[in-house]
Amino acid sequence: MRTLAAxxxxxxxxxxxxGRIHRHEPAAGEQTYAVAHFSTFALPPTTADFGNGxxxxxxxxxxxxxxxxxxxxxxxxxxxxxxxxxxxxxxxxFSRLAARDGSGVQSAVQRxxxxxxxxxxxxxxxxSHLGRRALLAPLRSLLDGIHIEPRPVRPRVIG
Amino acid sequence: MTALxxxxxxAVLLLGILVVGLLxxxxxxxRALHSLGAxxxxxxxxxxxxxxxxxxxxxxxxxxxxxxxxxxAPDVFGTTPAGDAVAVSAGAADLTLLAFLTGGCGxxxxxxxxxxxxxxxxxxxxxxxxxxxxxxELESPELVAGLAPPGIEVILxxxxxxxxxxxxxxxxxxxxxxxxxxxxxxxxxxxxxxAGLIQRVVADGNHRFAPARTHLDGPEREVDxxxxxxxxxxxxxxxxxxxxxxxxxxx
Numbered sequence: 395m396r397t398l399a400a401x402x403x404x405x406x407x408x409x410x411x412x413g414r415i416h417r418h419e420p421a422a423g424e425q426t427y428a429v430a431h432f433s434t435f436a437l438p439p440t441t442a443d444f445g446n447g448x449x450x451x452x453x454x455x456x457x458x459x460x461x462x463x464x465x466x467x468x469x470x471x472x473x474x475x476x477x478x479x480x481x482x483x484x485x486x487x488f489s490r491l492a493a494r495d496g497s498g499v500q501s502a503v504q505r506x507x508x509x510x511x512x513x514x515x516x517x518x519x520x521x522s523h524l525g526r527r528a529l530l531a532p533l534r535s536l537l538d539g540i541h542i543e544p545r546p547v548r549p550r551v552i553g
Numbered sequence: 554m555t556a557l558x559x560x561x562x563x564a565v566l567l568l569g570i571l572v573v574g575l576l577x578x579x580x581x582x583x584r585a586l587h588s589l590g591a592x593x594x595x596x597x598x599x600x601x602x603x604x605x606x607x608x609x610x611x612x613x614x615x616x617x618x619x620x621x622x623x624x625x626a627p628d629v630f631g632t633t634p635a636g637d638a639v640a641v642s643a644g645a646a647d648l649t650l651l652a653f654l655t656g657g658c659g660x661x662x663x664x665x666x667x668x669x670x671x672x673x674x675x676x677x678x679x680x681x682x683x684x685x686x687x688x689x690e691l692e693s694p695e696l697v698a699g700l701a702p703p704g705i706e707v708i709l710x711x712x713x714x715x716x717x718x719x720x721x722x723x724x725x726x727x728x729x730x731x732x733x734x735x736x737x738x739x740x741x742x743x744x745x746x747x748a749g750l751i752q753r754v755v756a757d758g759n760h761r762f763a764p765a766r767t768h769l770d771g772p773e774r775e776v777d778x779x780x781x782x783x784x785x786x787x788x789x790x791x792x793x794x795x796x797x798x799x800x801x802x803x804x
Contacts, residue, residue, distance in 0.1 A: 396630050400638035412628065412645050416637030436646040436681045439706045450783050 401428035402512070403461065406539035408532065410434050411457075414441075427463035432536055434458075444517055449495055454522035457533055461516055461540065468513040476507040479516060481537040485527045493519055501526045510544030623718070624735045626728040629685060631710025634698035639708055641683050644730045648680035650751070653714060653724040655686060656696040660742050661723045667744035669702035675748050677755055687711045727754050 398405045400415040407413055413432040420426045429443055435456045441448040445458055452458060461479075468474050483503060492502035501523035506515045518533060520526045626643035629651070633639050643649060652668055654661040667673060668682050676682070684701070686692045688711035701707040717726050720740070725747055727737040737754035741747040787794065 396628065396640070398630065398638045398640045400632075400636075407628070407640055407642075410642060410644055412640050412642035414633075414637060414639045416633065416635070416639075419635070434642075434645065436641075436649075438704075440704060447783075450779050 401463075402543035403428050403430050404541040404543070405430065405432065405536075407432070408535040408539065410532070411536055412437055425465060427465065428461075429463070430461040430540075432457075432459045432461075434532070444494070445519060446494075449493075449500065449519050452500065452519065452521040454499070454525055455529070456521040457529055457536070458519040459516070459533070459536060460518075461514055464513040464515070466511070466513070469508055469511065471513075473506045474508050474513045476505065477509065479507055479509050479514065479537070479540065479542065480505050481540075482534055483518070483530060485530060488518075488520060488523065488526050490523050493523075495519075499523065509542045512542060514542070626726075626733050626735050627713075627716045629683065629708055629710055629713040629716075631685070631708040631713060632689060632694075634694045634701060634707060634709065636689075636694065639706070641706060641708065643728045644733045646679060646681045646730050648677060648755075649728040649730060650674070650676060650680065650682045651713075651717065651726045651728060652682065652684045653686075653717065653719045653722055653726070654684055655722045656692055656700055658722050662700075663744060664723050664747070665700040665702065667747075668705060673744055673748060675752050675755070681706075683708060685710055685713045687714055725750065727751065 396407065398407060398413050398415055401417055403415050405413055405415070411432055411434055413430060414437060415428060415430045417428055418426040431437055431441055431445070431448070433448060433452075433456065435448075435451055435453065435458075438447050438451070443462055444460055449458055464474075487503045488501040489503070490498050490501055492504055493500035494502070500519055500521060502517065502519045504515060504517045506513070508514070516537075520529045520533070522529075626649075628643055629641045631639060641649070652664060654664055665684075668684065671682065674682075682705050684705060684707045686697050686707070686709050688709050691711060692709055694709060697707060697709060717724075717735075717738075723742070724740055725738060726735050727750070728734070729736045736757070737750055739750055741750060782788070782791075
């Protein structure tokens, strides 16, 4: 198992998963933060932050996960009241409505939290709502291998 | 006359002694070789009766050497030209073409441009192209960023060059995602040569790269259709989805 690490995130990828940890190039005066994508299928290099362009390629056995960091001003807000990234999900946590494919086939869950002083959202899409139970174990092994560096990472700033 | 006969007899006797000595020496050599297990000489001879203290040398086979080149297809871990971390799984696509290129080699330039036209390569549906250069310690990320074709994953990873035993650039490896093994690899100097390599592998009856399709219906079929269209580069709003005439394509 090899590790993917960048921008204060580290992920030991289980077999069958691939991923990318990046930051958008900031415009003048803008700050950007870490975005991590993980998938069991070929992740297009042009995948949008919340998976547009990738979730359309998912087969029913596939998993797609996004870990997206927000600015530190979000810390303390009610949306980010939870502490620590959730790593264990049950099948009832997923819903068709949370998936944005609009087909009713996929299933998704989204959580907001703060870990190590950094606010994040975790968005997970499963290829099949009906078959979601079978995908929980590999999802768990992926999430167990993700580590968020506790120290604050200085965001890219231009201007 | 008598003296001559005596001299000849003496000479014959000396030569006879010399021949007997040579024969004994030869026999000793044969026995020694036989006791070492060389299998030379009379196999029916009783070696133990003539053992001079050195026992037979046991011959054991050493560990089996690995084959010259492996067929394993390890995942590719590295960085993007922008410095972000990226990992590509060999099993994530039905067929993955790994193109090992450098920024400096003249032959590679045709591939930096040619790999963006997938149709020329003859890659089947469900396949993808990943360009792998050496890591940022050996390759200029800025140079690679300038060469990277849009829409194709480019990874800087020296470890991948070691894992795939790349002898020189441009080098290509075709990975069967289901078996997670290399099914074709080699050097190519033109896009046409590479397309030939791909076609030979795809035509090989031992490999099925087309994604397994089961009968789908309802929303699942719709999703499947969208996936196939996107894989072919046809996204929402593409003009080909709204033909003005059913005869337009044939005209």
